Amino acid sequence: MRDALFEAPGPKTKRKILVGTIISSIAIAAILVWVVLRLYQMGQFDASYWYFFGQWSTWRFLLQGLAGTAEVAVTAGVIALALGILFMFGRISKNRVVSGIFRVIINFFRGIPSLLLIYFFFLVIPSYGIKMPAFWMLTLPISLTASGVLAEVFRAGVNAVPKGQREAALSLGMTEGKVLRKIILPQAIRYVIPSLISQLVVVVKDTSVAYVVSFPDLLQNARVLISNYDSLVSVYFVVAIIYILINYAINELAVRMARQSGTKVVTRAQENPV
Amino acid sequence: MIELRHVQKHFGDLHVLKDINLKVEKGEVVVLIGPSGSGKSTLCRTINRLETIDSGEILIDGKPLPQEGKELAATRAEIGMVFQSFNLFAHKTILDNVTMGPVEVLHRDRKEAEAEAMELLRRVGVAEQAKKVPAQLSGGQQQRVAIARSLAMHPKAMLFDEPTSALDPEMINEVLDVMVGLAREGMTMVVVTHEMSFARRVSDRVEFMADGQILEEGDPNEFFDHPKTERAREFLESIKGH
Numbered sequence: 001m002r003d004a005l006f007e008a009p010g011p012k013t014k015r016k017i018l019v020g021t022i023i024s025s026i027a028i029a030a031i032l033v034w035v036v037l038r039l040y041q042m043g044q045f046d047a048s049y050w051y052f053f054g055q056w057s058t059w060r061f062l063l064q065g066l067a068g069t070a071e072v073a074v075t076a077g078v079i080a081l082a083l084g085i086l087f088m089f090g091r092i093s094k095n096r097v098v099s100g101i102f103r104v105i106i107n108f109f110r111g112i113p114s115l116l117l118i119y120f121f122f123l124v125i126p127s128y129g130i131k132m133p134a135f136w137m138l139t140l141p142i143s144l145t146a147s148g149v150l151a152e153v154f155r156a157g158v159n160a161v162p163k164g165q166r167e168a169a170l171s172l173g174m175t176e177g178k179v180l181r182k183i184i185l186p187q188a189i190r191y192v193i194p195s196l197i198s199q200l201v202v203v204v205k206d207t208s209v210a211y212v213v214s215f216p217d218l219l220q221n222a223r224v225l226i227s228n229y230d231s232l233v234s235v236y237f238v239v240a241i242i243y244i245l246i247n248y249a250i251n252e253l254a255v256r257m258a259r260q261s262g263t264k265v266v267t268r269a270q271e272n273p274v
Numbered sequence: 275m276i277e278l279r280h281v282q283k284h285f286g287d288l289h290v291l292k293d294i295n296l297k298v299e300k301g302e303v304v305v306l307i308g309p310s311g312s313g314k315s316t317l318c319r320t321i322n323r324l325e326t327i328d329s330g331e332i333l334i335d336g337k338p339l340p341q342e343g344k345e346l347a348a349t350r351a352e353i354g355m356v357f358q359s360f361n362l363f364a365h366k367t368i369l370d371n372v373t374m375g376p377v378e379v380l381h382r383d384r385k386e387a388e389a390e391a392m393e394l395l396r397r398v399g400v401a402e403q404a405k406k407v408p409a410q411l412s413g414g415q416q417q418r419v420a421i422a423r424s425l426a427m428h429p430k431a432m433l434f435d436e437p438t439s440a441l442d443p444e445m446i447n448e449v450l451d452v453m454v455g456l457a458r459e460g461m462t463m464v465v466v467t468h469e470m471s472f473a474r475r476v477s478d479r480v481e482f483m484a485d486g487q488i489l490e491e492g493d494p495n496e497f498f499d500h501p502k503t504e505r506a507r508e509f510l511e512s513i514k515g516h
Contacts, residue, residue, distance in 0.1 A: 164361035167324050168420075172375040172427060173351025175344065182378060187365050 049231040065221030072207045079143035084150025109148030114206050117141035134215040142206045153195045157188030197254030201247045275300045281330035292486040303463045305473040308483035314466045318435045322350045354424030354432035360416040362408035369404040375427045394422040414445025431462035482506045
């Protein structure tokens with residue numbers, strides 16, 4: 001599908017676009033050639049930097065790291081979803097005190113960098129005698145920062161549900177709680193599936209600071225490989241490709257899910273006159 | 275059955291309902307008519323408290339309309355409501371839309387509720403669409419489903435808030451036919467509409483509203499043929515062209 005920002009180009013514009021495409025293609029090709037040439041001159045294509053990728057043990061080690069990454073990402077994702085919904089409920093409460101408290105909580109976790117929170121769990125909390133495995137010192141801060149964002153995502157979804165849906169449910173005799181559970185939330189979640197998935201990508205990327213707490217994730221294991229084989233560029237290159245592939249797969253999944261539910265929830269213009 | 279006494283309401287500085295008094299007896303069909311912004315929709319929506327009121331009283335079967343909680347929900351369950359924009363639950367099938375109330379609110383058995391829902395859908399002529407979702411239906415079909423959804427609750431009265439205003443002209447009659455059928459079966463109805471033919475055919479009374487007040491009330495034929503107030507004459511003149 002064409003991005004719908006511009007109207008269909010006329011003949012003049014088409015010529016301009018063609019010229020622009022040719023020039024930028026040449027420029028990009030030149031940069032690529034230069035990069036590859038530089039790497040070659042520095043001996044980065046030397047077999048000593050790459051031969052260990054031919055060994056199963058290297059891949060097994062990376063896969064173990066990947067499993068660690070997946071474990072943290074999935075756990076953090078699940079916790080963040082649950083907390084996000086919980087925070088959202090607090091935030092939309094009609095009780096001003098409750099709503100105010102959750103507003104502060106949400107903005108705190110949304111605004112704080114997850115690395116800072118990880119340092120807090122890693123350095124501050126243990127000094128009060130609370131012991132926690134590295135897994136949780138990594139997973140909890142990531143969950144918390146993501147839950148702040150997700151709470152706002154869910155709230156946007158709830159607000160996007162036309163108010164007529166609520167009115168119709170109320171006039172059937174449903175209580176406020178039931179309206180929220182049966183009518184509003186199911187629709188709100190469908191609206192925000194794309195944003196939920198992009199937040200999941202952020203969670204996956206956040207896990208890469210695992211080295212701070214010495215948790216063996218993909219990047220941490222990659223660092224071990226780097227020091228073992230003294231080969232920085234090749235290992236980082238391979239690991240970057242793995243991250244990109246994973247996140248690309250998650251995004252594809254998001255697009256597909258959005259398309260599926262999107263066609264189902266399309267509503268006609270919903271306006272209510274005064 | 276429905277009674278409003280000295281009802282007042284403001285939207286900010288705007289005085290939208292000015293000392294409204296209205297009584298609807300069991301089995302009566304009352305049409306609210308008037309220029310846009312006259313407060314007729316708001317009036318209709320106060321009856322099941324989708325709009326709150328500033329002062330005055332609303333009585334349902336002689337009892338004050340509850341202000342909140344389970345009591346309010348229970349009262350709403352007894353009064354059907356049909357909206358201008360249909361408001362079918364977008365994430366549910368047509369059948370689920372109709373069974374939602376009986377199953378979730380009245381705690382009826384799902385199988386039974388579905389059987390009755392199919393009966394209602396047949397009655398309003400959309401039974402073949404039962405497995406579709408609302409967005410796949412035409413406006414007229416959606417509005418008939420909305421009526422079936424209300425009927426599934428066995429309401430003792432029904433409110434219609436401009437039920438045909440969002441419809442393409444060729445779909446208006448299919449909805450009006452269902453409403454005429456209901457009126458003839460003795461349903462108590464409050465209908466906000468501009469459809470003169472409907473008002474003439476089945477309504478017992480027309481209430482003409484302008485600027486938040488009921489200016490004129492009476493027999494529909496009498497009102498449309500010989501309006502008493504200048505305001506009503508102007509209004510009827512302006513909608514005649516349709």
